[in-house]
Amino acid sequence: MQILTVRLEMVLEQVRKACNKDVPGRVIDVGSDHGYIGVRCLEEGLADTVICTEIHKAPAQKSADALEEAGFGGRSEVYVTDGLKGVPLKEGDVVVIAGMGGLNIISILTRALKDNGYHVMENVTFVLQPQKSNEIVRNYLAKTGFVFEDESVCYDREIFYNCMRVVFKGICRTLTDEEACYGPVLLNRYNNGDKEVADYFAHLNSLFEVRQRSNPVIRSALEERKRNECQ
Ligand SMILES: C[S@@+](CC[C@H](N)C(=O)[O-])C[C@H]1O[C@@H](n2cnc3c(N)ncnc32)[C@H](O)[C@@H]1O
Known part of the structure; x- marks a missing residue:
């Protein structure tokens, strides 16, 4: 099994809660870097397919190599792209955006809302682990119509991290x-x-x-x- 840091274990636990293990679907890891989350999702049967996106070529290649080495080359795709650009979402998808700044996460979500219909967005779960600007992310999510399903915290190598699981419901609040x-x-x-x-x-x-x-x-x-x- 792919070993994860305490922080990534916390992220994976939120993915486990979001996935339907009886009917595994897609997990999309945005900013996948090393590709570890995707590997573990396939190892655990949380997903039948993993899509990794990376804005830079080198980490995209790292993700592709990790998935290939773990024997999942045929069940994964890796794209060099900004956020979810060029990756249309499908109902049942679980999207992970972890280890990024909050403003970057907001810009990826804003574009996803524009590019995908509300009906699709309402049936996609987002697992978000901002490295900073949590208050800005939460305000954005609430005002835009996302609902907070869960939030976890962990302490990893002397740093606290948090991870939110949210779904778009179109119910806006302050x-x-x-x-x-x-x-x-x-x-x-x-x-x-x-x-x-x-x-x-x-x-x-x-x-x-x-x-x-x-x-x-x-x-x-x-x-x-x-x-x-x-x-
Ligand atoms: C600090 S790493 C985190 C990697 C992994 N998600 C994790 O949590 O360990 C952030 C990664 O996101 C990528 N990234 C940053 N902005 C991005 C964007 N808009 N779209 C796709 N990838 C992005 C960076 O290239 C980098 O590899």
Whole structure:
């Protein structure tokens, strides 16, 4: 089995939750780099086909080699492209966008919404693991009509990471600053006594104490969090 980092295991766990193992479909890994997620999806029978996209040729070749070496050359395709450009989505697809900046993720999703009909988008699950700008990603998702199905956190080599599983439903809403910065799903888990999320929030609180000086959204989120914590 392809060995994954703790962060990628967290991403894969969200893919497992999204996939229908009885009828495996496509997993599309956007920004696949090494191609490890695709290999594991095929090894575990989570997907019948994997599509990798990469904006650069060298990592695309790495993905193609990894899939070929694992014996999955015939069940995978690798494209050098920007995001999902030229890869029409199909109902049942699971799309992974991991290890990228939040603004990059937003631009890939915006284009996917334009290129694919709403009906298709409503039947595609997105697993998103932004490296930064979580609050901007969550605000975008909520305002655009995505619904948060789940969010997980992990601690890998002294860094905290989070991963969201979202589906487009066309139901647009506005998040509070607290929800945008901490995550509606994670706030719910925190309020239910989740220890892993409590550790993550303690880390966010100290990070936000510094970032609030230059970011009014984070300042307001931190104030809201402190008020709610006292209640
Ligand atoms: C830090 S790596 C993360 C790789 C892997 N997804 C992971 O989580 O370990 C980000 C990868 O995304 C690729 N990338 C960045 N922007 C992209 C885009 N718009 N479309 C496709 N690939 C992109 C980069 O070339 C790079 O290989």
